[in-house]
Amino acid sequence: MTKICPNCGKDIKKDAKFCPFCGYKFKDNPKSSVPIAHEDSQPSHQAAAVSQMPKQEMKREYKNKTPQKPMSKKNKIIYSVIGVLVILLICFYAWGSNYYNRDNQISRIVSSLKNPNQSGAQYISCDNPEVKITTESVKPLQRYFQDHTTEADQLITDFRVGNESGNVRLAQTGRYFLLFPKYTAQVTSVTPKLVTNHANSEVKIGKKSLGRLTKSGSSYVKTIPAMLPGKYNFSIKSNVEGRNLTATSTNNVWSSNNINLDIHTETLEIKSVPNGIVYINDKKVGTLNSGGNLVLKDYPITKNMTLYVQGTFNKKTLTSKKISDLDHDLEYGDEDNVVTQSGSKYVIKPEWKGLVTDDEATRVLTSAFDKGSLDEDDFVDGGGNDSYGELTRMFKTYDDEDDLRTYESDVKIKSITPNGNNSSLVTYTVTWTFEHDDYNRHQVVEYTNAILTKDDNSAKIKQIGSGKLIKDHKVSTSNDSDDD
Incomplete structure (x- = not known):
């Protein structure tokens, strides 16, 4: 005996609880595969249709229906991995479209150009394939733009509008991940010539030796292989009148013109802060003594010579203003009298930002310790200054x-x-004379850690410092003897 499955129309055993073809579950103890309506109820249309449908027609209607098997665990994993990869690719593309955006790349290029401590090789290309782009080879370019940040910032505008800025322009030089355009600052190479006035001269660019210069007319010349433009340190060794001399020169090289490394010597006396370190062309050449003096005898003078002093004060390392064209100042002098000639030597007094002069400090402190001249305008923050209140x-x-x-x-x-x-740190003494009825008193107070600031070429007091009595002498105006 068989019955017909109402779900798929297949013939199945009459006592089957499940259809072996589609998995349909029968009600307990069914008398028929087709639901039987009670006498007092109306048969549903579906039941009526099934009961009236011939057996063969039901088989034809359901023979094309294939039972749906559940997805295997392996397929689920595969589809899940594919889905995750698709999502990651979409996210990566969205991120890359922003990160490798043209304007964002320009910003990173210019930021790298201003920072020699950052590896900038990935942002630089050269029109000359002979020039190798490495972390070291791009540092001179970075040092130049570190000193000329305004020019570097102008590159952002020039790159965005497509202008060429001197030897530098924006160029597309490839693609990132085959998807996003890669932009670099493409630089025009230079091949300058080094020229000096001494034979047997050996020249170096940085730490790299370029060999000896060869005679050309009355000069000695060396052509530098193609390189990137930028700020370079050149050094030259020569034998002058039996003395071995080394000269250095810092040059901003942006063309293939000659670089003059002629050598002559002068005696220099540097006067600055006690125990300061003197640098010429960024190289340490000596240390000032406790009086702040250093004499350099017969020191070689070169073009574009720089000088500055560095010192440590209150655990802070500070640097003086840089004299950027010392050879010019030695020959022609300077308006601020930083470089002056004294007999056969030159006296150099580097300036410090905020450093007051002896005259400026004397004037403002003398006024502060005189009741009749005490003026709140001589103090930082005016009448609210603590030292002003202390003196009052x-x-x-x-x-x-x-x-x-x-x-x-x-x-x-x-x-x-x-x-x-x-600001400046000042040490000074105040000698007081007190006239009493029957005696005079002389006291000397030493003040340390006084701070004076520079404001429109005049000094102002931030604090008068800590005072310590170092001398106290009493002189009797009567016939009594002096008391110390």
């Missing part, structure tokens, strides 16, 4: 002494050193 209270104390007739002060500057932040 001090003068009031003196005025309140009944037997004190007069008092006066005399300020002497002992030392002035840079303090950073446009």
